[in-house]
Amino acid sequence: MSNIAALGLNISSDQISLALVRKAGKNLQLVRSASAPMPENIIAGGNIKNPVLLAKTIKELCSKNKVSTANVFISLLVKPSLMRIMDMPREVGGNVNQFITDELKHYAPFSGKTIGHDFSAIKSSKSNRILLGAYDEDKVASLVQACNRINVIIRGIEPSAIGVVRALYAKHVAKKFGTNVVIAHLHDGNVTFCVFKDGVLDFLKQSVIAGKLNNEESIAAFVEECVSVRQYYDLELGETGKKWEFFVAGSAASTDQALVKQTLQDHLRDDLINICSDQSLADDLPVVVAQQVAVDIAAVGLAMKPLVTSSAELKLNLLPAKTDDAHNLQKFGIITANVAAAVFLAMLLLVPVVKGKIKTVQDATAKQLKVNNLVPMQELLSEQNHYVSQSKYLTERIAVLKSLEVTTPNKNYAVILRELQLKTPRAVQITKLITKEDNTATIQGLASSSEAIHVFVNFLNRSPLIASASLLRTELDPAGNGFISYNISIVLDLKESDPNAR
Amino acid sequence: MLVNAYAKSSKLSRLMLCCFVAFLAALIAWDNIVNPHIIQLNTAKAYAAHTESFCKKGRQLDAITKIKKLEAEKLNIDSSYLLKRLFNLESAQMFFTSIENLAHQNNINIPSLKLLAETPEEQEQSSKIGVSKHRAALNVVGKYTSVINFLTQLSQYEQKLDIASIAFSTKGERVDCSMIITIYVTEQGGKK
Numbered sequence: 001m002s003n004i005a006a007l008g009l010n011i012s013s014d015q016i017s018l019a020l021v022r023k024a025g026k027n028l029q030l031v032r033s034a035s036a037p038m039p040e041n042i043i044a045g046g047n048i049k050n051p052v053l054l055a056k057t058i059k060e061l062c063s064k065n066k067v068s069t070a071n072v073f074i075s076l077l078v079k080p081s082l083m084r085i086m087d088m089p090r091e092v093g094g095n096v097n098q099f100i101t102d103e104l105k106h107y108a109p110f111s112g113k114t115i116g117h118d119f120s121a122i123k124s125s126k127s128n129r130i131l132l133g134a135y136d137e138d139k140v141a142s143l144v145q146a147c148n149r150i151n152v153i154i155r156g157i158e159p160s161a162i163g164v165v166r167a168l169y170a171k172h173v174a175k176k177f178g179t180n181v182v183i184a185h186l187h188d189g190n191v192t193f194c195v196f197k198d199g200v201l202d203f204l205k206q207s208v209i210a211g212k213l214n215n216e217e218s219i220a221a222f223v224e225e226c227v228s229v230r231q232y233y234d235l236e237l238g239e240t241g242k243k244w245e246f247f248v249a250g251s252a253a254s255t256d257q258a259l260v261k262q263t264l265q266d267h268l269r270d271d272l273i274n275i276c277s278d279q280s281l282a283d284d285l286p287v288v289v290a291q292q293v294a295v296d297i298a299a300v301g302l303a304m305k306p307l308v309t310s311s312a313e314l315k316l317n318l319l320p321a322k323t324d325d326a327h328n329l330q331k332f333g334i335i336t337a338n339v340a341a342a343v344f345l346a347m348l349l350l351v352p353v354v355k356g357k358i359k360t361v362q363d364a365t366a367k368q369l370k371v372n373n374l375v376p377m378q379e380l381l382s383e384q385n386h387y388v389s390q391s392k393y394l395t396e397r398i399a400v401l402k403s404l405e406v407t408t409p410n411k412n413y414a415v416i417l418r419e420l421q422l423k424t425p426r427a428v429q430i431t432k433l434i435t436k437e438d439n440t441a442t443i444q445g446l447a448s449s450s451e452a453i454h455v456f457v458n459f460l461n462r463s464p465l466i467a468s469a470s471l472l473r474t475e476l477d478p479a480g481n482g483f484i485s486y487n488i489s490i491v492l493d494l495k496e497s498d499p500n501a502r
Numbered sequence: 503m504l505v506n507a508y509a510k511s512s513k514l515s516r517l518m519l520c521c522f523v524a525f526l527a528a529l530i531a532w533d534n535i536v537n538p539h540i541i542q543l544n545t546a547k548a549y550a551a552h553t554e555s556f557c558k559k560g561r562q563l564d565a566i567t568k569i570k571k572l573e574a575e576k577l578n579i580d581s582s583y584l585l586k587r588l589f590n591l592e593s594a595q596m597f598f599t600s601i602e603n604l605a606h607q608n609n610i611n612i613p614s615l616k617l618l619a620e621t622p623e624e625q626e627q628s629s630k631i632g633v634s635k636h637r638a639a640l641n642v643v644g645k646y647t648s649v650i651n652f653l654t655q656l657s658q659y660e661q662k663l664d665i666a667s668i669a670f671s672t673k674g675e676r677v678d679c680s681m682i683i684t685i686y687v688t689e690q691g692g693k694k
Contacts, residue, residue, distance in 0.1 A: 339527075388570055417650050
């Protein structure tokens with residue numbers, strides 16, 4: 001149970017009592033206690049006649065006392081109901097539930113009714129024993145449903161006697177070896193005797209007491225029941241000479257306590273009699289009671305159910321399974337819805353994170369674009385294409401110009417003519433010079449002697465501007481003037497004719 | 503009905519149902535709330551990657567363009583230098599008119615100056631390369647030294663000037679010199 005506080009509600013035909021108990025560290029604390037008379041026409045003959053009205057009464061009482069109704073444990077108020085100790089046959093084995101169901105079908109008061117039941121193994125007992133609780137499920141279910149509808153969430157139902165046992169167990173029952181402890185609880189005309197032997201539930205008896213313990217007859221009947229329990233142990237079980245301690249709680253505590261105690265003491269002279277009154281509750285309960293208030297011991301015990309664990313804990317929960325399932329379904333639905341909502345919330349929280357990342361990326365992109373400050377790609381491409389085509393055009397043009405040998409210097413024929421002028425001997429005359437495009441030339445002229453012609457050829461061959469000179473023809477001039485005509489072929493060395501080269 | 507179904511269900515099936523609802527909620531929430539932003543984030547990342555690539559390519563292209571520009575400028579300088587060696591239409595006209603003045607300066611006569619027509623092959627090549635050949639048959643008469651000076655001055659022209667087929671003959675002190683002068687003429691400015 002996750003709640004740290006629990007509300008116990010003890011319902012009887014004439015009164016409804018509440019006790020809010022909170023767990024503070026290792027201690028239990030009674031936070032609030034209250035009671036109110038039960039309105040008429042709600043409960044009659046030990047049964048709930050108007051569950052809706054009872055639920056409203058519970059809600060009003062809780063609202064009036066400002067207590068939460070989220071964790072409520074109520075006492076069982078229904079007829080027929082049953083609480084008894086059963087000895088389990090060994091052959092039953094693990095199928096206890098089926099065995100109990102079969103047993104209850106044969107129980108006459110439950111015939112034709114939907115039987116709800118729960119059981120709890122009694123630990124430390126030598127034989128295989130269980131505490132069984134059974135009830136008419138439909139009657140209880142109607143109350144639980146009515147309560148759940150107005151947000152009074154009932155977590156557990158058990159007989160009020162169990163609540164009383166729980167409240168008294170820690171201080172008065174546990175670890176009392178050698179003493180038999182009897183807890184007698186009067187509730188709505190019924191008395192329940194729980195006998196503890198060495199701290200373990202050993203005997204349980206329910207009897208009907210007509211009316212309240214407010215007259216000698218009823219007190220005598222109650223005392224007689226107590227004595228019968230004592231005698232059962234003395235005579236049937238032969239446990240004479242043992243110490244006995246009696247605790248009386250419930251309606252008896254609210255009536256003439258002194259008379260009840262005196263009568264009991266008269267019949268049970270050697271035994272210790274305790275009447276659990278409102279005043280003595282602070283000493284009896286393992287709960288810190290802040291101030292002296294009227295406390296219903298059963299309500300406190302019911303509220304303690306989710307807050308204490310004990311080896312002798314009688315773990316009965318008579319909450320109808322179908323209402324428990326309905327509540328669990330509601331709880332499951334809420335959990336599932338919360339999980340779904342949490343998932344949605346997680347997704348919603350994820351959005352700003354993703355948005356932040358988007359902004360970071362976009363900012364980085366914008367910054368990059370700003371830093372690079374790029375000329376539009378199209379302009380760059382067209383500019384590049386322009387330069388490429390220009391380069392191609394210029395390369396082709398340069399190639400053409402180079403093919404035209406524009407870089408070679410102009411042929412300087414003047415230098416060659418001047419060289420010829422200088423190299424020509426006095427006995428030789430040049431009458432004609434014809435140059436050709438292949439840098440060859442033919443010189444024609446007259447000479448006074450063949451020797452002069454040969455000297456001239458030798459001079460020409462020595463000239464740096466002339467690659468070679470060869471005499472082609474000599475003959476006597478047909479004009480008859482005694483000169484010798486000649487033809488000389490020369491190959492020009494135009495590199496040498498370059499004035500810069502010289 | 504629901505209560506019965508719940509009561510009959512096992513813990514495992516309840517857990518499975520809870521998980522399924524959570525999964526369904528997660529799926530719906532993811533699809534409708536988160537996924538659009540995730541798509542936007544992926545798009546922004548893709549855009550950023552493309553931008554980075556674009557900037558890188560832009561820088562490369564810019565560098566290449568600058569290199570191409572430098573190459574073109576260098577080629578332009580080379581081309582300009584080579585073009586200086588060519589006549590343009592205007593300077594070509596001036597050249598042929600200045601030949602006469604040049605001859606007078608050197609005390610030589612020009613009995614004939616005849617421009618020679620281009621052959622069809624030469625015309626075709628001229629239109630192809632943008633440079634045309636202009637040839638002229640020149641005949642000068644003068645003293646030998648004057649003719650040499652005349653030829654010297656012709657060779658000192660900045661532009662390309664080919665002198666070919668020189669044929670001279672002496673007539674006493676005077677020399678009769680004929681030659682073929684070829685000049686290369688490009689379109690004005692030297693640009694296409």
